[in-house]
Amino acid sequence: MSSVPAFKRLPRAVREQQMLDAAVKVFSRRGFHAASMDEIAEDAGISKPMVYAYLGTKEELFVACLHREGTRMMQAIAGAAAPDLPADERLWRGLRAFFGFVGAYRDGWAVLYRQARGEQPFAGELATMRARLVEVVAGMLDHALRAEGREIAAIDLEVVAYALVGATESLADWLADHPDADPEKTATRMMNVAWLGAAQLLHGVTWRPPVD
Amino acid sequence: MSSVPAFKRLPRAVREQQMLDAAVKVFSRRGFHAASMDEIAEDAGISKPMVYAYLGTKEELFVACLHREGTRMMQAIAGAAAPDLPADERLWRGLRAFFGFVGAYRDGWAVLYRQARGEQPFAGELATMRARLVEVVAGMLDHALRAEGREIAAIDLEVVAYALVGATESLADWLADHPDADPEKTATRMMNVAWLGAAQLLHGVTWRPPVD
């Protein structure tokens, strides 16, 4: 019987990626709780027990999503910002990579990130990632300061870095909600806010991306 | 029978506030979905049907919480920033009021706000509030620009305002997570980032709150 097997059998690795794709999509659309495992399974073109067999419980599945997307993002950023460049150059490249990532994986990022903030079990996971980002930014600021022979309290540095990261995330949300917006341009705007500051901007000074 | 009525009968208005207090607390601790109506009712010292009778469904209850806390916040800010002051003064007062509010209602704010971002049904509600904030900030920037005879595209203004609001929310989160931190000091730090910008800060210029 069954001369034509309705649909193909695929190796585990492939199916897992399909499931993760579906999960990201559904979690992003519905939110963690409102998303049902049935819908995810259906969207992945597979039945529910397979999801449990491969990726475990709903929570574990969500964590797996967070991990994949988080790793992708970190790699995108890390790959762009070489540590031996001057601080402004590093900041610029990091921002550009970041917004590029968000633009490319709108679903993936915006929603997973937005989701994870609220739900207790995952807030920690997220906080770790953000903490790494804050540390990187704080390190850059500190480096730039020392280069000028200055120094400020570590806590102030951290808070400033926190604010910058927050502003960036906020613009990422904006970008995710405006599909027509250009990631590159958004990065430039963020660079203006971050590096020159509102006051400078008000005086008409404008930072421009280097033409390379 | 029942010479001593176990606990008092109270007028509706009072009970509603008690319920809202309890709801804010529980929603903030557990998150929207994990919070149970039973727990909220118990925490309010009342039985579940009363909650339904007065505040309606779980969603309606949450919206009511959002509304109360949101209104409180907006009033705190609006009351502080008189429209005839110079922009930097207004910004400073607004920030101070905002962080003061967050410091006072840590539970209320941080969690409701964090919660509402993720859950679809409420994201809109929240977006409206944030949009009002963004508009106010953008208006301030625009005003300041015109005073200097300059002008920039409306969309740039909006994005900058968005970034500033995002940075502020981010610091509010930070504040909510650091119970020992001083709201006033946090506001000052935010003012530095917002008004002078990172570059200015790097050159050692520091904005100080006026001593009044």
Place this chain on the structure above:
DNA sequence: GAGCATACCTACTCGTGCGTAGGGTTACGC
């Protein structure tokens, strides 16, 4: 082509928690 692991399914169980039915009791006007 026998044996075995892997991919895959249909069809259930069962807890959890929202929302309600139906009834009791206290205050207050008249």
Place this chain on the structure above:
DNA sequence: GCGTAACCCTACGCACGAGTAGGTATGCTC
């Protein structure tokens, strides 16, 4: 002191969705 309206309760119904039991087919190895 009697009706009426507001306050308040102890149960329950019921849907929804996470996770599982138990079985079928397909390819791979020797």
